[in-house]
Amino acid sequence: MKIIKSKQALSLKRTVESGTDEQQRVVEEILQGVKERKDEALLDYTERFDGVRLSRLIVTGEELDQAYDTFDPELRDILEEAARNITSFHEEQKRQSWFKTTPDGSVLGQKIQPIESVGVYVPGGTAAYPSSVFMNVIPAKVAGVKRIVMVSPPNENGDLPDGVLVAAKIAGVTEIYKVGGAQGIGALAYGTETIEPVDKITGPGNIYVALAKRAVYGDVDIDMIAGPSEIVVLADDTAVASEVAADLLSQAEHDTRACSILVTTSEKLAFRVQEEVESQLTRLPRESIARKAIRDHGAIYVVTSIEEGVDVIDELAPEHLEVMTEDAFSVAMKVRNAGAIFIGRYSSEPVGDYFAGPNHVLPTNGTARFSSPLNVDDFVKKSSIIQYSEKALKDHYQKIAAFARLEGLEAHARAVESRFREDGE
């Protein structure tokens, strides 16, 4: 892990994969296929890409119960405890509709309602990610979304991983279908005989899934297209090198494009972390991925003060920030741009990935300057409420008409005036 001398070398902005023309073409063809041939297309693409001809797409209640009943009870308890924590944290985010009344009898407000239906994409492949099910489904559930549809590609036996099914049952998914890739996204956006379309699609996926989400955006809403994972640790000489290194590596093992950066006031810590990273790397099962990530996107930057460190953080706007300094809470409160802030020695980043409660779907690529973790607000919509009383309109319609005419919009002026025309109707 290199120690760098200039902060100009530090950046989290990496090119977001935009897909090749060929990938783009494939996705368009698949989406068109789903629009035209619906279920039949889903079954065909699943056979082609996942290697299994399904007799039905839906996961039945029995399949779900069986996965749940046969799952390691200890692990199941852990999943349930995590789900409770995540639910509890997101409950705090719920907002009520509100109204205010004015002395002239008018009512103004915001009606806040859940989105009607949400689709959650869960990637397939070797590893199953129950945590991803929780982090996408639970905020929607807490928001009050009635219909939460999960789609995920089946394995060659036509099954979904037990861990994912168990998480779906715990989180309260209402329908599960065995369909992945661009065809899964197409089904959620356009609907088929079996799958009713949804209003919003969230969840991570490969490049085909990302391209499909982008293509259906507008017909439905989507969440952000996330980039590779990032961790920045801000530390002084009170931090423990082995722990800093372990946390940096926890993100590096995700992806060769993952980014791990240490910003520190302590040159001694810098060198010790450098050694620790090297030594811990050799013992990791995913060593080759993590090693490449650390080599290409890892850096240690020594600053002269914590204040300078905070400035560097704000410029980076990292997805995950750990603050391991003296008076860490106060330091953390000075930070303006970060998706999630882990404070103190005992807030190792995986605490937030799995268990504590806050969401692990976070802004990447420096977008924490203007974006937020996935949250309950992402699953509601607001409608403005305007009920003007007769008195209110009478008192103000001439002003409104004058304002409209200032903008050259005569029909707007006449609309408010129409209520008080002398000649009546």
Added chain:
Amino acid sequence: MKIIKSKQALSLKRTVESGTDEQQRVVEEILQGVKERKDEALLDYTERFDGVRLSRLIVTGEELDQAYDTFDPELRDILEEAARNITSFHEEQKRQSWFKTTPDGSVLGQKIQPIESVGVYVPGGTAAYPSSVFMNVIPAKVAGVKRIVMVSPPNENGDLPDGVLVAAKIAGVTEIYKVGGAQGIGALAYGTETIEPVDKITGPGNIYVALAKRAVYGDVDIDMIAGPSEIVVLADDTAVASEVAADLLSQAEHDTRACSILVTTSEKLAFRVQEEVESQLTRLPRESIARKAIRDHGAIYVVTSIEEGVDVIDELAPEHLEVMTEDAFSVAMKVRNAGAIFIGRYSSEPVGDYFAGPNHVLPTNGTARFSSPLNVDDFVKKSSIIQYSEKALKDHYQKIAAFARLEGLEAHARAVESRFREDGE
């Protein structure tokens, strides 16, 4: 205005202008020009597109004061009253950071902070839109955004309209530059010698502005790309035909692609509104625009009950909904999908465009199913806060490690375990 028999003929989904290849090429060239030649490029493009060679881009305090001091005092008072109403409505939306503590001494929460800097695009052309300045700037101001930069194309004399300048001063814009089009967006996104870049860009514009906003998205955040205006009126026989017609026309005058729909339980009202629209149309200064909009995108649909009417509304998910029925408030509360709901006879739609307080930047094209009016939340970002205590991590790290291993992420497990290694450091 045609009376239609099937709700299948009703739709607010229209193709969003995506721009020609040529327009796309022009926008890319302009953005590249701004990146490379900065201020010089802005001055060149302004000369080319707006017909004026400026000596400086910034609007000075003196220019602003002069516009304000020489503005019609009565109109200025109206603008100030409108700004107060808009501020007051948006103040209600403000949210505080929050924390909760657990018995084991951990702290979890959301830190909610304003985005640092926002750019607001204000279109030029014949009409000036002070209301657009208010609706974009005030929510940002209320959110606590420190730097609010306005850009707008100058006229041939190198000036911006007084109404826009006065609105900018009232709303509290912190910097104003005379630059429009794709070059204005490029300046806000990338910065020049004169203009510091911003974190988010909002505000409407022509196709070049829309394409430029889409191109810079990711480097900065943007608001939605709005479609043409829409109004749907839900009315029974208690509604006054001339007023319904006037409100339908108030949106039709915006744009030949604007959409005006009446959904009513009263066949009598349907015919009377049809007559009234025709008769009021002939007296409108923007008759030709409104007539084309009504012809191409206007419709009256007769339903058998208010409940059926509400279902039609929810499928349409209109930008503006007016409810003019008996017990209008209760009917409005049943609606799930609408950007802004105007309730009762005295809540003519322009009340919300200019004066009442709620935002007039609203979801179009049926996106009210999942999108909201522009609001204070659009100008803040949230950071998750996680401070686990030693006890909390000690109690839970084995569960977290087990969860991580279920997902095949060993380095995640080791990160939480590293705090309790027997061998210490």
